[in-house]
Amino acid sequence: MKTLGLNNMYWxxxxxxxxxxxxxxxxxxxxxxxxxxxxxMGIITAEVIGAQHGIHFGAGGELRTLMSRMDAGDLSKVGxxxxxxxxxxxGIIAVVLGFVVFFYCLGALYDDRRDRSILFWKxxxxxxxxxxxxxxxxxxxxxxxxxxxxxxVVGMAQxxxxxxxxxxxxxxxxxxxxxxxxFRVMANLIGYIPIYLxxxxxxxxxxxxxxxxxxxxxxxxxxxxxxxxxxLISWFGIMGLFNLPTTWFWVNVVQRGLLSAFPGxxxxxxSHGFSVGNGNELGLLDLGQTYQILGSAxxxxxxxxxxxxxxxxxxxxxxxxxx
Amino acid sequence: xxxxxxATGLSKxxxxxxxxxxxxxxxxxxxxxxxxxxxxxxxxxxxxxxxGLTPFQGELNVLGLNPCTHRDELMENVCFIADVAVLxxxxxxxxxxxxxxxxxxxxxxxxxxxxxxxxxxxxxxxVKQMSKGMxxxxxxxxxxxxxxxxxxxxEPTLGLxxxxxxxxxxxxxxxxxxxxxxxxxxxxxxxEVEHILTDLMFIRDGKIVLDxxxxxxxxxxxxxxxxxxxxxxxxxxRPLDERQVFGKSIFLFDGADRAVLEGLGETRxxxxxxLFVATMKGTYA
Numbered sequence: 001m002k003t004l005g006l007n008n009m010y011w012x013x014x015x016x017x018x019x020x021x022x023x024x025x026x027x028x029x030x031x032x033x034x035x036x037x038x039x040x041m042g043i044i045t046a047e048v049i050g051a052q053h054g055i056h057f058g059a060g061g062e063l064r065t066l067m068s069r070m071d072a073g074d075l076s077k078v079g080x081x082x083x084x085x086x087x088x089x090x091g092i093i094a095v096v097l098g099f100v101v102f103f104y105c106l107g108a109l110y111d112d113r114r115d116r117s118i119l120f121w122k123x124x125x126x127x128x129x130x131x132x133x134x135x136x137x138x139x140x141x142x143x144x145x146x147x148x149x150x151x152x153v154v155g156m157a158q159x160x161x162x163x164x165x166x167x168x169x170x171x172x173x174x175x176x177x178x179x180x181x182x183f184r185v186m187a188n189l190i191g192y193i194p195i196y197l198x199x200x201x202x203x204x205x206x207x208x209x210x211x212x213x214x215x216x217x218x219x220x221x222x223x224x225x226x227x228x229x230x231x232l233i234s235w236f237g238i239m240g241l242f243n244l245p246t247t248w249f250w251v252n253v254v255q256r257g258l259l260s261a262f263p264g265x266x267x268x269x270x271s272h273g274f275s276v277g278n279g280n281e282l283g284l285l286d287l288g289q290t291y292q293i294l295g296s297a298x299x300x301x302x303x304x305x306x307x308x309x310x311x312x313x314x315x316x317x318x319x320x321x322x323x
Numbered sequence: 324x325x326x327x328x329x330a331t332g333l334s335k336x337x338x339x340x341x342x343x344x345x346x347x348x349x350x351x352x353x354x355x356x357x358x359x360x361x362x363x364x365x366x367x368x369x370x371x372x373x374x375g376l377t378p379f380q381g382e383l384n385v386l387g388l389n390p391c392t393h394r395d396e397l398m399e400n401v402c403f404i405a406d407v408a409v410l411x412x413x414x415x416x417x418x419x420x421x422x423x424x425x426x427x428x429x430x431x432x433x434x435x436x437x438x439x440x441x442x443x444x445x446x447x448x449x450v451k452q453m454s455k456g457m458x459x460x461x462x463x464x465x466x467x468x469x470x471x472x473x474x475x476x477x478e479p480t481l482g483l484x485x486x487x488x489x490x491x492x493x494x495x496x497x498x499x500x501x502x503x504x505x506x507x508x509x510x511x512x513x514x515e516v517e518h519i520l521t522d523l524m525f526i527r528d529g530k531i532v533l534d535x536x537x538x539x540x541x542x543x544x545x546x547x548x549x550x551x552x553x554x555x556x557x558x559x560x561r562p563l564d565e566r567q568v569f570g571k572s573i574f575l576f577d578g579a580d581r582a583v584l585e586g587l588g589e590t591r592x593x594x595x596x597x598l599f600v601a602t603m604k605g606t607y608a
Contacts, residue, residue, distance in 0.1 A: 011425040019413050117411035120462075122376065123403035124426055127395045318394075321377045 008126065012134030013142055016108075020138070023100040028147045031096045032154035035089055039158060043165050075179055082159055082180035087285065089158045090151035090189060091264075097147040098262030101139050101200065105207035105261070108135040109317055110218045128317045132208065136310060139204050140197040144263070148189045156182060184286075191287045196263055198299055201306030203260035209309040212316035226254045256302060266293045325351050327473055327505045328373060332381035335368050335529075342368040343379065344529035350522070352472070353502035354536075357516055358509045359599055360526035361606045366509040369526070370477050373507070374403055386472060399428060402471040406478045410450045410458050417446035423465050435468035438498070456487035463491060467499045474499075476508040480515070488515055495519075517595040525602055532602060546593040547574050547584045557587050564601035575601050 017024060070078070109132070112118040121131065159180055167173045210222040230253070233239055234246045259265060267290065293299050328350040335343040342365045350356055360366045371377040375390030375397060383390060388397045410419070416439065424432045442460045450458055459479065466474065480488040496519055500506060510516055523540060525533035535543065549557045554572045558565070560583070562574040575593055576584060584590050593601075 008426050011422055015418075015422055018415075018418055019411070112411065115411065116405070116409050119376075119403070119405040119409040120411065122374075123398065123401075123405075124423065125395055125398040125428070126426055319378065321371070 008130060009134060009137070012126065012130060013138055016134060016138035017142065020104055023104055024138070024143050024146050025150075027096050027100050028093045028150040031093050032089065032150050035092055036154060036157055036161070039161060043161065047165075047168075078176070079179035079181060082162065082176065083185055085158050085162055086155035086180070086182060086185050089154040090148070090185075093147050093151040093154065094263040097143060098259075100147075101143050101204070101261040102207065104143065105135070105139050105204050106211050106218050106222060108139070109208055109212035109313060110214065113320065113322065129314050132212075132310060132314045132317055135208060136204060139261070140200055141193070144193050144196050148193065152186050152189065155185065188285050188287055188290070192263070192285075192290050195266055195290050195293060198303050199266040199293070200261045202257055202302040202309070203306075205306035205309030205313070206257045207261075208313040209316070212313040212320060215322060223258065226257050230254045252298070256298075257305075260302065266290070266299065269293065269296070269298055326384075327352050327386060328507075329384045330369075330372075330381065331383075333369070333372060333383055334380040335365075335372065335377065341529045343372070345381070346526075346529070346531055348524065348531055348534055350505060350507070352505055354521045355500065355506045355508070355519055356522040356524060357513070357520040357595070358507055358524045358526060359513060359595070360509075361603055364526045364606075365529040366526055367477060368529075370475050370507070370509065374398075374401065374475060400472045401475065402466045402469050402473070403475045404459075404462055404466055404477070404479045406481045410462055412449070412451040414450045415446070416444050416448050416461060419461065419465060423469075427469055429470045430465075431468045431470065435464050438464035438467055438494075456483050459483060459487060459491060463494060467494065472504060474504065474506045476506065476510075478510055479508065480510065480512060488512065492516065492519055513596045513599055514594070520595075523595065525599065527603055527606060533598075540598070541592050543578050544593050544598055545576050545579060545581060545584050545590050546597065547576065547588045547590050548572075549574055549588040553587050560584075564597075564604070 112121060159177065159182060163173045163176045166176060206226075207218075207222055210218045210225075214221045230250050233249050237246065239246050239249050256265075267285070326349045328348075330349070331347050333343050333346040334341065346365075346369070358366050358369060368377065372379045372383055373385055373390060375385075375394035378391060385397060386400055390397055420432065420435055420439070423430050423435075439461070442457065442464070444453070444457060444461055444464075450461070453461070463479075480491050483491070492515060495506070508516060508520075520537060522536045523533065524531055544563075547557060548568075549572045551570060551572065557572065557574045560574075560576065560579055562579075563577050564575040566573050571588075574587075575597065581590065
């Protein structure tokens with residue numbers, strides 16, 4: 001299949017970026033910008049109020065003295081707090097990414113049927129498999145990579161803002177920055193992308209399938225079908241036949257099928273064995289932790305279901321004839 | 324192997340109506356074929372079948388390939404302009420050229436840019452900022468730069484003003500068409516294409532009712548302008564159609580003896596639109 005060459009794929013993904021620049025690029029950038037702005041406003045407000053009430057926190061060097069009295073354990077907590085500040089910026093962008101990917105997939109194989117521009121794309125020698133694959137790549141690689149790059153920039157800015165603010169109160173900026181682990185945070189985030197791809201596949205597959213299959217209102221079908229199935233199953237207690245609780249269906253089918261595009265879902269699924277309070281709460285996000293999900297059947301069954309749904313979406317992309 | 328398209332017993336049903344009813348035809352290379360029919364006659368279904376966009380019964384061979392099973396391969400040699408609305412609204416001129424240049428192996432970028440230079444389109448312009456006529460100019464520039472063997476046009480000038488329409492067909496003839504290429508066009512604006520067509524196909528209720536080249540049509544169909552006193556004689560020869568103009572009658576004959584008709588009055592070649600109206604009489608009744 002020479003039409004499925006790498007060069008073609010590059011241009012197909014580029015086309016998705018042209019069309020969805022707003023969601024893929026501007027949404028995380030604007031979210032990050034607002035996040036920083038709110039933080040800055042908060043800090044300025046606090047400083048102003050502090051100044052009005054004559055509270056000069058750390059002005060006399062108390063904060064520096066406090067830091068110099070900290071032992072290694074306390075210092076690592078300061079570093080942890082700074083890491084949390086960085087993750088929090090990225091966390092908000094991750095939520096936005098979840099929405100962007102969800103609605104992108106829902107429209108990816110539907111919008112061009114509705115405005116009939118599918119007739120233009122289909123007049124070019126591009127295989128349907130290539131088209132669908134380019135949409136999967138855009139949702140599971142392009143969008144998260146952009147979100148994480150933006151997230152890292154915003155996180156670093158957030159870190160700097162905090163450090164500079166504290167430096168006005170007599171704490172050395174570099175001393176603080178050394179306590180944080182920005183590079184470990186970055187590595188954790190970038191390393192998480194492959195897990196995100198695999199984990200999001202059932203949701204991406206289901207939404208693309210609805211997008212390729214439904215003649216109208218893909219959102220309604222995508223959400224109503226699993227929810228209605230869940231309600232029926234709950235009502236009749238069908239899961240009891242398999243000796244499973246009703247919640248099994250809600251968690252493993254409905255939630256997994258609809259919400260896996262939101263980053264972090266795999267963390268919750270794999271966090272059963274994780275004990276909080278071992279001194280490094282953010283260890284949950286370390287690659288050693290996030291990659292444990294690779295050993296779970298949950299992930300791989302999802303990947304299989306996602307692949308099957310993507311194959312079905314490709315078939316409907318080829319044969320749905322309504323434009 | 325000079326036939327570009329061969330259809331044998333082509334049929335297609337939508338729920339309870341037959342869109343195509345056992346249609347057979349063959350289109351050789353280097354022709355411009357007008358596929359003309361009333362609304363809902365099955366024109367678009369024929370084109371969709373040729374482009375592999377819809378499944379069908381019967382046999383269809385396009386450039387030696389089955390459009391259903393070898394669509395991706397086929398589309399390297401087939402171009403397609405549906406009506407004007409199909410370019411995505413977010414697309415920029417520059418991006419459109421870039422994209423087609425990289426995904427289409429037979430696209431000639433320099434040619435496309437030369438065509439675009441003749442228009443008012445600018446590289447940064449988006450489709451949503453263009454008028455209908457400009458969208459067609461962009462689409463035509465993209466398509467004419469592709470060295471394809473078959474070009475399918477489905478109502479390409481719908482909703483355009485006469486300047487754009489004339490220019491559209493003029494560009495096609497002057498800068499695109501040659502003996503290695505074949506063009507199939509469907510349109511309701513018959514008067515504007517009749518001078519460029521080499522072949523004519525009339526389709527009605529899913530059936531091909533006329534399939535002939537323009538020379539044969541000139542031989543076969545004759546229009547006679549008859550004075551009122553000879554009208555009865557003309558009517559006796561069973562004309563296809565009759566209409567009155569300025570107290571005279573115009574009769575349209577299919578395959579009548581030319582010498583006899585010349586005795587009745589002034590003969591001439593009928594226009595495609597008159598032929599169309601006569602053939603399709605009673606379609607909507």
